[in-house]
Amino acid sequence: MSEYHELYQQVIVDHGRRPRNFCVCEGANRHQRGVNPMCGDQLTVHVREAEGIIEAASFQGEGCAISMASASLMTEAVSGMHIDKAQALSNQVKTLVKGEPQTGLGKLAALAGVCEYPSRVKCATLAWHALEAALANHDGAVSTEGEQHA
Ligand code: ZN
16 A cells, blocks of 8 residues: 555646646547546546547646546556556556456556545546547547637
8 A cells, every 4th residue: 555655645736737748638539528627627528539549638627636636647557548548548547546446447547546535536537537428529629629620
């Protein structure tokens, strides 16, 4: 457990302070906003998808360190992934943060530490729920920003 704890601290603090892919990725064609009213986290996930592959993923938003870190880790993890695989990964992460260990998650394993703080589980899963919704939306983007890229 202490090993997890250390990893949790390092990765969450690092990504929470300096989120990766904090932008609208070029050519993004799927957008999904997600909110976690319990904590005040809100973010929008941007994905550039082509032929079932997530070519790029990014996010923007604001919230607690856990929500930002999880979103940052998510964008790194799913870039280049097939949609089906990303959805399976999302399921794994959601299981992980409920306290069931998962294998093959790499840096995402750090999110296991969240299970010690049940009230933060929704912070950790917010970006993943948004990603899933973005990927399920085949009929064009849902943009909350009021502008569509042609
Ligand atoms: Zn939060």
